[in-house]
Amino acid sequence: MLSMSRITKFYKGMNLTLFTFVIVFLYIPIAILVIFSFNDAKIITTWKGFTLKYYQQLLQNDNIIEAFKNTMLIAGLSTLISTLIGVLTALGLENKHFKGRNHLLALIYVPLVIPDILMGVSLALLFNFTRVNTGMFTVLIAHITFCVSYTIIVIQARLEGFDYSLVEAAMDLGAKPATIFFKIKLPLMLPGIIAAALLAFTLSIDDFIITFFTSGRGFNTLPIYVEGTIRRGTITTINSLSTLMIAFTLFLVVISRRIHKTIISSL
Amino acid sequence: MDELRIENLSKDYDGFLAVDNVSLTIQPGELYSFLGPSGCGKTTLLRMIAGFEIPRTGRIYLGGQDITDLPPYKRPVNTIFQNYSLFPHMNVFDNVAFGLRIKKVPKTEIKDRVRKMLTLVKMEDQAAKYPSQLSGGQKQRIAIARALINEPKLLLLDEPLAALDLKLRQHMLIELMNIHDAVGITFIYVTHDQSEAMSISDRMAVMQNGNIVQSGLPDDIYERPTSIFSAYFIGETNLITGEVIGIEDEYVQLRCHRGNGEYFEIDSTFHFPPTLGSKLTVSLRPEKIAITRSKPRNQDDFNILRGTIEDILYVGTHTQYIVRVGDLKFRVFSQHKRVYFDEKALDWDEEVWLFWHDTDSWLINEVPDGVEASVEPRSLPQRASRKGIPAEV
Numbered sequence: 001m002l003s004m005s006r007i008t009k010f011y012k013g014m015n016l017t018l019f020t021f022v023i024v025f026l027y028i029p030i031a032i033l034v035i036f037s038f039n040d041a042k043i044i045t046t047w048k049g050f051t052l053k054y055y056q057q058l059l060q061n062d063n064i065i066e067a068f069k070n071t072m073l074i075a076g077l078s079t080l081i082s083t084l085i086g087v088l089t090a091l092g093l094e095n096k097h098f099k100g101r102n103h104l105l106a107l108i109y110v111p112l113v114i115p116d117i118l119m120g121v122s123l124a125l126l127f128n129f130t131r132v133n134t135g136m137f138t139v140l141i142a143h144i145t146f147c148v149s150y151t152i153i154v155i156q157a158r159l160e161g162f163d164y165s166l167v168e169a170a171m172d173l174g175a176k177p178a179t180i181f182f183k184i185k186l187p188l189m190l191p192g193i194i195a196a197a198l199l200a201f202t203l204s205i206d207d208f209i210i211t212f213f214t215s216g217r218g219f220n221t222l223p224i225y226v227e228g229t230i231r232r233g234t235i236t237t238i239n240s241l242s243t244l245m246i247a248f249t250l251f252l253v254v255i256s257r258r259i260h261k262t263i264i265s266s267l
Numbered sequence: 268m269d270e271l272r273i274e275n276l277s278k279d280y281d282g283f284l285a286v287d288n289v290s291l292t293i294q295p296g297e298l299y300s301f302l303g304p305s306g307c308g309k310t311t312l313l314r315m316i317a318g319f320e321i322p323r324t325g326r327i328y329l330g331g332q333d334i335t336d337l338p339p340y341k342r343p344v345n346t347i348f349q350n351y352s353l354f355p356h357m358n359v360f361d362n363v364a365f366g367l368r369i370k371k372v373p374k375t376e377i378k379d380r381v382r383k384m385l386t387l388v389k390m391e392d393q394a395a396k397y398p399s400q401l402s403g404g405q406k407q408r409i410a411i412a413r414a415l416i417n418e419p420k421l422l423l424l425d426e427p428l429a430a431l432d433l434k435l436r437q438h439m440l441i442e443l444m445n446i447h448d449a450v451g452i453t454f455i456y457v458t459h460d461q462s463e464a465m466s467i468s469d470r471m472a473v474m475q476n477g478n479i480v481q482s483g484l485p486d487d488i489y490e491r492p493t494s495i496f497s498a499y500f501i502g503e504t505n506l507i508t509g510e511v512i513g514i515e516d517e518y519v520q521l522r523c524h525r526g527n528g529e530y531f532e533i534d535s536t537f538h539f540p541p542t543l544g545s546k547l548t549v550s551l552r553p554e555k556i557a558i559t560r561s562k563p564r565n566q567d568d569f570n571i572l573r574g575t576i577e578d579i580l581y582v583g584t585h586t587q588y589i590v591r592v593g594d595l596k597f598r599v600f601s602q603h604k605r606v607y608f609d610e611k612a613l614d615w616d617e618e619v620w621l622f623w624h625d626t627d628s629w630l631i632n633e634v635p636d637g638v639e640a641s642v643e644p645r646s647l648p649q650r651a652s653r654k655g656i657p658a659e660v
Contacts, residue, residue: 168319169352171339173366173417183365187356 078143086151120213134216158192269330276325287477303474345414525593
């Protein structure tokens with residue numbers, strides 16, 4: 001018979017093994033990528049010494065700089081617009097008596113589960129059908145389209161738990177509706193808004209499929225550029241580019257946690 | 268002066284009449300309570316005064332000004348909410364300063380007044396804390412400070428102590444009374460707790476089904492309830508139904524059925540003209556009844572009954588006896604002062620004498636539906652008819 005301690009030991013062992021596997025599969029590829037971005041060799045399989053030359057190449061490559069600018073522009077604009085739409089929609093959905101509210105909510109949820117490829121193809125068809133020239137504008141529209149669902153849901157979740165008596169309390173203390181919105185409601189929604197914006201931003205910068213279908217020729221974002229370059233076989237600059245992107249994402253995560261902490265502590 | 272006058276106020280929600288044609292006047296500086304069970308309309312009435320609900324009919328006047336149609340932010344009225352509703356993203360200082368900042372009061376004055384207010388509620392050293400760092404009682408104090416700093420003509424308190432535990436509740440009650448004395452403005456206090464209302468109020472209104480059943484001084488309502496509902500809701504009482512068989516000077520004689528075709532008589536004072544042969548109810552407070560083993564000597568001004576102790580509940584400050592008289596059960600409270608009566612404690616199944624002064628039986632012009640006597644059932648009689656009771660103060 002197995003004793004209790006042996007069973008717990010068994011589970012502990014299992015846990016540790018699983019944990020190790022997860023860590024290995026999650027982080028080893030990233031670690032390899034980062035390490036080899038400093039590798040002084042054309043072929044990535046062998047280590048030939050430390051170098052920063054690919055980072056130099058990266059900064060001198062106008063295509064990459066261009067793609068980076070495009071990505072940031074699209075991400076920034078789509079974040080801004082989709083967050084704004086998210087705030088307004090969530091506020092509108094607050095009215096529980098609003099007819100068709102549940103249907104609208106269902107419609108908002110759908111894009112979350114639709115495969116990206118479907119979304120990309122359908123948007124491409126739409127732009128083709130309406131004879132809109134593909135390019136920055138269509139990519140922006142596409143990004144806003146898939147970000148909006150996320151921003152609405154995140155902000156709406158925040159509003160769901162909103163204590164309406166705070167609005168009454170503010171009114172009671174002499175605040176008019178506009179003051180109540182800016183002094184009470186907006187500050188309390190802010191964590192939700194920031195979370196929504198960060199989500200939209202990350203979704204936008206790393207989107208490949210939908211961008212691929214809606215960008216047409218000549219408008220590259222980073223993911224599109226990376227895919228194209230790898231297809232042509234030059235992987236070395238991509239390693240350094242990816243490393244920079246990882247650093248940037250980590251920076252974003254740290255910032256968002258910092259913001260979140262300050263807001264949470266004030267709540 | 269800024270008296271609050273409510274005229275024929277009604278409010279319904281989808282046909283359900285929450286407040287039914289209520290009129291009352293509250294004097295300036297008064298601490299007035301609305302008391303009633305949940306769903307009696309007391310909170311709706313309060314919310315209409317605050318401006319959160321729009322009455323269907325009726326007017327509200329404050330200091331002669333009609334405020335019925337004013338939005339909440341234009342009324343010189345402030346509210347303490349049941350869950351305090353402090354702004355979670357502002358610290359104590361900013362919470363209290365909120366009203367003044369809206370009014371664009373100069374910064375130095377705000378600082379001054381907030382400090383004074385925090386001192387009044389004994390929270391002067393907590394200004395930098397956030398609501399989440401405060402205890403229930405402290406939140407309560409901040410809510411009071413935040414409301415009072417606006418110098419309202421009227422402070423509304425919606426079950427302000429409901430969320431606090433018993434000891435703290437009693438403490439805050441005294442605190443509230445002190446604050447009321449200090450600021451001297453009118454307080455309207457909504458509660459379902461009768462002891463809270465009795466101890467804090469200058470005057471109070473007992474509400475039921477959207478109506479004011481009785482209003483007046485707390486002791487007046489307790490000693491002289493005009494309906495079975497107020498007798499039953501405020502404190503505990505024995506209700507005995509009987510037929511008027513004699514009227515003599517200021518006394519009325521009632522014949523009450525004790526079961527098995529046996530009757531006993533009760534003498535009672537009256538405050539309305541009873542008619543011979545009519546059925547009425549006597550309300551008899553349990554603490555007014557004396558309970559002894561030996562027969563009382565003075566029998567002239569007393570009602571005397573013989574019964575059997577069925578149950579004894581020791582409550583610390585007093586003992587509750589359930590005494591069976593025929594089919595009726597009497598609830599009797601006896602304080603532990605056995606020097607006056609028997610030395611030995613009464614026991615279960617013991618034969619005892621119950622007696623009380625004639626003036627302690629209080630006549631109510633109403634017959635309870637299906638309730639013969641007091642102790643059981645414990646549920647409140649529903650929608651007692653209100654014959655001959657003035658709805659107004």
